[in-house]
Amino acid sequence: MVGTMELLGMALGTFLIFSTLSMLWKDNPFFRVGQMAVMGSSIAHFILLNMQTVRDNAWTPLLNGDILMVIPLVLGLLMYARLKKSIAWLSRYPSSVLIGIGTGVMIAGTVSGQVLDQIAITITDVFNGGGINAMIIAIGVVTSITFFVFTKEHTGVVGKSASIGRKFLMISLGANWSGEIVWYLTQLVGRLMYIKNFLTALMGG
């Protein structure tokens, strides 16, 4: 047996599912109420979890003597400077820290992981008995890179190569679409199961 609060929650959840699905008919007040509710809910959730992070990662270590933690705390507060036009430029400092660190971390791994290793794997597979599939992959890699060369007009050999590359990219996009449609279908199944569980609980199951 399901408790009263849980049953109320499932009733509210079922109403919210229908309100969201009602958007397929047309934009309507029920849909808008649902969207506004999730906006409030997600903001509350993100703020609470991040407040815990500030407490555990910065505030508590600061109180325990890690004086360096003042710096990221102050930088985080400087982000709010963008709310006032006259001092908005101060928010560039924490942004710059985030961008500098993020860019540096990205560059370090990209050269090996996404360029050199990927090229090496492609060539190695061809010469290490990868067979016809490895050849097809190698052709796909070369031709799809050609597609992204925008500094040369896509005519002649380059044009033909880019055209073949576009076919490979289209197959990739098709596979991507396929994954998306089945994913969304799974989400629909999940919501229908929720409604079914609510109806079962309502009937005393």
Added chain:
Amino acid sequence: MSILRKLGKIDYRWLYITSLILTAIPLFVPIGLSVTLSEPVKDYYAAIQALPEDSVIAVSFGGSAALLDEQEAQFLATWKTIFSLGHKVIFYSTTEDGPMILRDHLGKKVIPEDYGYTYGVDYVELGFSPLGEPGQASFAANIRGVYQADSRGTPLDDLPMMIGFNNFENIDLLIYEYTSCTDIEWAIRQWTVPYQTKVIATTLGCCGPMAAPYYPSQIAGFLSGSGAGTELEVLSGNPGPGAAMSDSKSIGILPQLIFIAFGNIAYFANKFSKEDEQ
């Protein structure tokens, strides 16, 4: 207008209604179709099976509450597999939803204590931190730089499992659970490239094709979508929520495929009739 050409102008609300009805029917009348296993899933499972006894697995948990329907089968089957093999596990959440999902699922649906696990000795849960790529780099190099205590507030040095344990050197396998398609690059750049840590991944169905270029050389295996989760349930002998959804997906997709066929039939009927007119 011929009937074939009319097939391209059907009101798409018929597609909505038929999809909804056909998806709902198997929830009440299950069919029980079997699934076929795929190579990335087999390799994912093999990577866990190949670990020596008492290995340490780090689970970078990027779960999303809104995407539980797609991901739940994957991580429940994964955790059951890991716990039944007795490996030590560190969970750390990279999304705000992570701790809530872990608290709910590890507390109710897969209980480590049922496998003889003791918290702090055999598994720990470090909680949420907005890691991003720099955070993954930081975690791999110095766990205590990111987490000073676990999700329950216990200092790491008070947890027996975490004594002398601080970076990639102690981690035998990283299970990277993510929902944003390009995040796999973070695992490649911050774990595989610098430390050659063995990585396997779980993600959404649409992100699987984007993870494939890194398989099997940089990621040893991956699960893509709830279907892969169902395959892992079958492969590992751990039934779960994936199987319940399979039948609905099988029937629910039919209207979509039929309508795509209708659209193409209408297009070619139109094209050939115009050519005939000329």
Added chain:
Amino acid sequence: MSTLKKEVPKLIVMVFGILMILGSYTTIPIFDTLNAELTSWTMTISAVSVWLGAVYATYANYQLYMRNRKEGIEHLIYFVVPFLVFGLQFGAGILYGVESSQYLWYFAHIYTNIGAAVYAVMFFTLASSAYRTFIASSWDAFALLAGGLIYTLRQIPLFQAFIPGIVGAGEWIMLVPNVGGGRGAVIAAALGALALGIRTLMGKEATVTEGA
């Protein structure tokens, strides 16, 4: 003042970026220590600034209400509902904790449900757009259609059971032509990201540091 507003942020980007790169490519302990410390700062900065999102969302909601308030009382409801839900859920989190059953009630029945339902709606919108656009009108479109359909059939147990060879065909689509195209896209995107990253570190990407 211009130095403080423009040049110093660019210098910060350069210094922090280079420190990260040095930490990755050298084995000098000081750089490893700095890397670990600096990357932990990013989490604190992100976490402290999360209220900014709430402020912007509130302001956007207020502007929407002000634009539409003449149309009727329901626009007041749209303005009030997010604050009401925020207040109740935030209060539950503060009073009882995020692990409490009170908080989980909001998390499970509002947050999770609507989020999942939005993706469920996208099934229908994607399906109807595919009906209109997945037409084999050219070889490119045929490649898109073939890749999509074969991989879809591979994922569905009904077709796995009744179409022999579909699993192999779907696997082949994902692991051969998809990898060919995807790997090329990865390399091209990585080269572009590297160029953008280097320009950013050199201070040539003004939009990045002069956003505010």
